[in-house]
Amino acid sequence: xxxxxxxxxxxxxxxxxxxxxxxxxxxxxxxxxxxxxxxxxxxxxxxxxxxxxxxxxxxxxxxxxxxxxxxxxxxxxxxxxxxxxxxxxxxxxxxxxxxxxxxxxxxxxxxxxxxxxxxxxxxxxxxxxxxxxxxxxxxxxxxxxxxxxxxxxxxxxxxxxxxxxxxxxxxxxxxxxxxxxxxxxxxxxxxxxxxxxxxxxxxxxxxxxxxxxxxxxxxxxxxxxxxxxxxxxxxxxxxxxxxxxxxxxxxxxxxxxxxxxxxxxxxxxxxxxxxxxxxxxxxxxxxxxxxxxxxxxxxxxxxxxxxxxxxxxxxxxxxxxxxxxxxxxxxxxxxxxxxxxxxxxxxxxxx
Amino acid sequence: xxxxxxxxxxxxxxxxxxxxxxxxxxxxxxxxxxxxxxxxxxxxxxxxxxxxxxxxxxxxxxxxxxxxxxxxxxxxxxxxxxxxxxxxxxxxxxxxxxxxxxxxxxxxxxxxxxxxxxxxxxxxxxxxxxxxxxxxxxxxxxxxxxxxxxxxxxxxxxxxxxxxxxxx
Numbered sequence: 072x073x074x075x076x077x078x079x080x081x082x083x084x085x086x087x088x089x090x091x092x093x094x095x096x097x098x099x100x101x102x103x104x105x106x107x108x109x110x111x112x113x114x115x116x117x118x119x120x121x122x123x124x125x126x127x128x129x130x131x132x133x134x135x136x137x138x139x140x141x142x143x144x145x146x147x148x149x150x151x152x153x154x155x156x157x158x159x160x161x162x163x164x165x166x167x168x169x170x171x172x173x174x175x176x177x178x179x180x181x182x183x184x185x186x187x188x189x190x191x192x193x194x195x196x197x198x199x200x201x202x203x204x205x206x207x208x209x210x211x212x213x214x215x216x217x218x219x220x221x222x223x224x225x226x227x228x229x230x231x232x233x234x235x236x237x238x239x240x241x242x243x244x245x246x247x248x249x250x251x252x253x254x255x256x257x258x259x260x261x262x263x264x265x266x267x268x269x270x271x272x273x274x275x276x277x278x279x280x281x282x283x284x285x286x287x288x289x290x291x292x293x294x295x296x297x298x299x300x301x302x303x304x305x306x307x308x309x310x311x312x313x314x315x316x317x318x319x320x321x322x323x324x325x326x327x328x329x330x331x332x333x334x335x336x337x338x339x340x341x342x343x344x345x346x347x348x349x350x351x352x353x354x355x356x357x358x359x360x361x362x363x364x365x366x367x368x369x370x371x372x373x374x375x376x377x378x379x380x381x382x383x384x385x386x387x388x389x390x391x392x393x394x395x396x397x398x399x400x401x402x403x404x405x406x407x408x409x410x411x412x413x414x415x416x417x418x419x420x421x422x
Numbered sequence: 423x424x425x426x427x428x429x430x431x432x433x434x435x436x437x438x439x440x441x442x443x444x445x446x447x448x449x450x451x452x453x454x455x456x457x458x459x460x461x462x463x464x465x466x467x468x469x470x471x472x473x474x475x476x477x478x479x480x481x482x483x484x485x486x487x488x489x490x491x492x493x494x495x496x497x498x499x500x501x502x503x504x505x506x507x508x509x510x511x512x513x514x515x516x517x518x519x520x521x522x523x524x525x526x527x528x529x530x531x532x533x534x535x536x537x538x539x540x541x542x543x544x545x546x547x548x549x550x551x552x553x554x555x556x557x558x559x560x561x562x563x564x565x566x567x568x569x570x571x572x573x574x575x576x577x578x579x580x581x582x583x584x585x586x587x588x589x590x
Contacts, residue, residue, distance in 0.1 A: 107509060114493040114507035190505070212536070219538045225509040231533025233509045237519060238526045240512075242535040272528060298523060299530020 074143060074152055078396045082159055082181035082198075087383045089201015093370040094318050096249040096289065099160070100207045100306075101196040102215055103234045103243035107225040111235040112188060120188060121172040127187045128174060130221050136214075137178035137185075145173045151401075154392035160198060162186055183214065191235050191243075193222075202314060204246065204306050212302075231298065241298030246309050249278070250317060253288040253367040254324035257339070264317055268292055271313055278359075287359030287386075292317070325371060340368030344377075348419050352405060353412040358389050377419065385418055425450035427457065434458075490514040555584050 084097040105111060109123055131137055145153060145166065153167040161184040162175050173188035186194040195218070197211040218224075225233040231241035239245070255261045268275050276291045292313065294305050328336045343364035366382050368374040387393055389411050395402050402410050425432045430450035436458065438445045449458065486498035495507030497515055506512070512519065523531055558581050565574040 105509065110493045110508040111506055111511075113503060113505045114495055215536075216539075220540075223540075224538060226538050227509070227512055227533070229532055230512050231535060231537070233512055235505045237506070237523055240523065241527070241530075241533040244535075296527045296530070298527035298533060301535040 074141065074155070075396070077141075077159065077181070078155065078393060082161075082387075084160065084182070084198045084200045085383045085387055086200050087379045089199060089203050091314075091318060092201040092379075094251055094321050095202040095314065096251055097160075097198055097200055098202055098204045098207050099196060099198040099245075099247045099249070100204065100211050101194055101245045101247075102211060103191040103232065103239045103245075104193040104195065104215070104218075104222075105225045105233060105235070106192045107223045109192065112190070112192070113235065117171065123192055124172040124174055124187050127185075127193060127222065128176065130218070131176045131185060136217055136221075137176060137183065139178060141177040143175050143177070145169070145175060146171060151392050151395060155396060158387065158390040158392050161196075163189060163194075165189065166194075179210075182210065191239070193218075202248070202310075204248070204310050208302065208306055238295070239297050242300070242302050242305065244297055244302050244305060245293050246306055247291050247293035248309060248314055249289060249291050250314075250321075251289055251363065251366065252317070252321050253363050254328055255321050256288045257328060257336075258324045260320065260324055263320055264290070264292075267313070267316060271308065272296055273313065286356055287363040289359075289363070325367070329371065336371075337373055339364050340373050343368070344374060344419075347415055349416070351412050352408040353389070353415060354408055355390055355411065358411065358415065359386070362386055381418060385415060389415060423448050425453055427453040485518060488515065488518070555581055558584065 084099075087096075089095070089097075106123060106127070109115065109119060112120065115123065128142060132140055132142060143152065143156065145162070153162070156162040156175065157164055157167045159181065161177055161181065163186070166173065166175070166186050166189045169189070171188065173186070175187065176185045177183065182197055182199055184196045184198070186196070195211060195214060197207045197214070199207050199210075227233055232243040234240050234243050252261060252264065255264060265275055272295055274293050274295050276293065278286055278289045278291065292309075294309070296305070343361040347358075347361050347365065362382055362385055365374065365377070366379070369377055369379050369382060388397060391407065394407065394411055394414065397414075398410055423432045424430070426448050428450060430452070432448035433451055434447075434449045434454040436445075436447040436449070436454075438447070447458070486496065486501075488497040489495070490507060490511050491514070492510040493507035495511055497518060500506055500511070500515070506515075520531055558577055562574055562577040562581065565571075565577055
């Protein structure tokens, strides 16, 4: 598999067919792991870092851990490829911008990605569409079990899995759920979500994780506590306490928009569709914002002639790196914005 | 300067203005307390103050200079970057890390989750104790019913042991 093969379609997590997918975009679990006997990256020499990348890469590529793995050497990859992987949530922004020997292994229809030499030696990630935390845990736990005997992860009887940053210590787990909450944003009740999250010691972030703003009404909610709770407890809190509550808020907000502010709602959706179908210059942030309203319109049955899969595809393919890869050339400024607007018009016409 | 009343050195200097006239008094601590009712607490000598300061400061310095013998990461370096240098740092800095861990993890200081197969069974979480005892008691009842006294004795010991550990 090559990187170019990814470009033209959406990954598993963006297909929009998982449970609760009208509100839950994706479920992601990642585990932070370090190889015993090798210093963490802050103190690893250039040689140690390179050797570690080779060792982990060879282990991952050796059958049968990850069939059909795509491995990207990020140190030597062009900027646009790194950006493409960020847009697909296969690597973090930090990993794209980092320095030194590092890479990523991608497998199983992009549900698995293993970052090597990010903040920890390994960051194992499983991402699935909709609310599929239990499935994601099963998948990542099995992968971790397979890797453990081959790589020997640093583990401490009292502290658990040892991580470079003590905030990940213990389970090394980060559970994140990406939510689409346009109605709560429109009714001004989004603060409720922030408060609920804060009460439960959860972090709320934007579309691309740490250090990103919420754009287009997408919010990523993740745990912060990793020590003193089991993985099952952390996941179960999300599954049974946090997410159902937020889904209820959003559904309630959608109903009240429909009952009390039908015209205002249809106006928002209609304007979004109108601009997407007619504009000639489009910035990617504006596209996210408009697609967000359109997505809500489709899910609420207010727009009938567009599939959700087209919208999900547009979310990804209109991002800067994807757009340039698809069109096969470097585009900047108004040229890029014009190309983006053309691309959207065509997709929405064909639909 | 000597005390107005006795010959001890004057350490309290009073300036009073009565009917537009200025009176100055120079007293020692004792006379000030007795005659003027001024409770003057004995001052901490400057050298003691300095010593305390230096001691406290050197404590911080000592802590900051604490260095991991494996990766040479210092505590100061860690505080600046937030990232540790190797797996041994957790033991080397364990005392200083505890409060930081408690703040980051809702007061927790012990792992209770998954453990690699080679590490054996994971440490039994303490707050599970009550559930465990209940389960053990049930098992004990079953064992007695089945007249499996050997197993019952084992269970009885296990319950005693579990109940002897004070709740943390």
